[in-house]
Amino acid sequence: MSRIDDAMVAATMRGYDRNNLYAFVATVIGSEQATRLMDMYRVGTSKHWQGATVFWQISSDGNVRGGKIMLYDPLCGHRVQEPFPHINWVHSVLRLPDFKLTQCFFGEHLLPYIRDKPVAIVESEKTAILATHYLPQYLWLATGGKCSCLNREAIQALQGRDVILVPDLNATDDWRKKLNLFEESGIKVTLFEQLEQMATDEQREQGLDIADFLIAERTPHGILEQMMQRNPALRQLVETLQLELVSIKEVKPSESS
Template identity: 90%
Template sequence: MNRIDDAMVEATMRGYDRNNLFAFVAAIIGSDEAQRLMEMYRVGTSKHWHGATVFWQIAADGNVRGGKIMLYDRLTGHRVQEPFPHIHWVHSVLKLPDFKLTQCFFGEHLLPYIRDKPVAIVESEKTAILATHYLPQYLWLATGGKCSCLNREAIQALRGREVMLVPDLNATDDWRKKLTLFEESEIKATLFESLEQMATDDQREQGLDIADFLIAEQTPHGILEQMMQRNPALRQLVDALQLELVGIEDYKPSESSLKSE
């Protein structure tokens, strides 16, 4: 047995009012957009820990490969690590007999439906969700771990797609080594290194990722343009990706904000 019933996934697609990750994401981009993205990526609510999230790994063929349960702090968006790392798997919690976990990319189920965008791969599921809001020109997938799905078998789902690897700080060298796998599988892949090049020593020590740069000030999406003016690193990031952030063209600063600058 290596798949989970679809009905189990559907049963978790509710209860966002008690989902800590949803609360964090909604505070940044709004409840409606947060729910749209959670539903799009099939992110559910788990009862295993109060406030927990379940990230379903659904393959391109629609098979539910597994569900990873994680607990986040609803205010900081950080994973809860004390008194122990709060991470578990649905098949282990339910004690499913003879279950064999074969992981796939988080968000892989979107590949057959979104064919006109290049694919960007990050480590964290949370990062894939937030990056989809800010940088929708890419289809964002997550490995669900430092190199979890960067293996020969898992990347076959990416054949025929243009791929950009976007590692966390301090993981760039490890992910660069994975480019050989893509080349051997005849998958066009590049490595986004601008984060590593622009980061400070403190940011590297924290192991920040692209989402941390995008939401550094946790301000509403509409004032990202002002954020980029105040934060050259964020502007450099956007320029390096050659992308436009959603909603920037609609932003009109108030007279009071202009006078204060």
């Protein structure tokens, strides 16, 4: 089985000031939490495209199976699709000879260290990161694709764990078909269908996932980070004076103003 050297992963664990995904996540939950989660999930910065992110897939035994490079819009957090889908793999970019990609769950390396939580599986790596902040009672993993890693070989890493599948809108039926794989492997699994049931037609058309609902209300630190990104002078003021955020309140203009 092919693997990537750990030193390559370590070399990417910096440069978050030029990482578009980090910039977006920071505006949602604040820079401190964004840094913590990027480190926790071993998310790196890639030079392949300016602002690109690399999601390392590290198996539960510590082997780096691969690295998926993606580019996000730093303002809305959506993947950059124009003029082409910005997605590639580290082994392809580096032209590693005879490399055979065998994918595992994004975040799988956390399984041996977090044993007391049920495992929740989503499609998007970004969603796993954000859901960890909002719903820390679960260990969040990502398939990295609509049904990637939902195969008999990959799910063996989940033996002995309680698993809940949390599909994107419009993917619920496809993920329901995968339940037999878990059951046949002796893995206790449930399917979270409430998102599909509560969604509007417009939300289904957009293909939203659980993170889109979780981040509808941004945290105070996220709001401050967004303000500082828009106005670098504010960041300099906060850092120079070592100011700490106490609270943020919405001020509505009076009817007479």
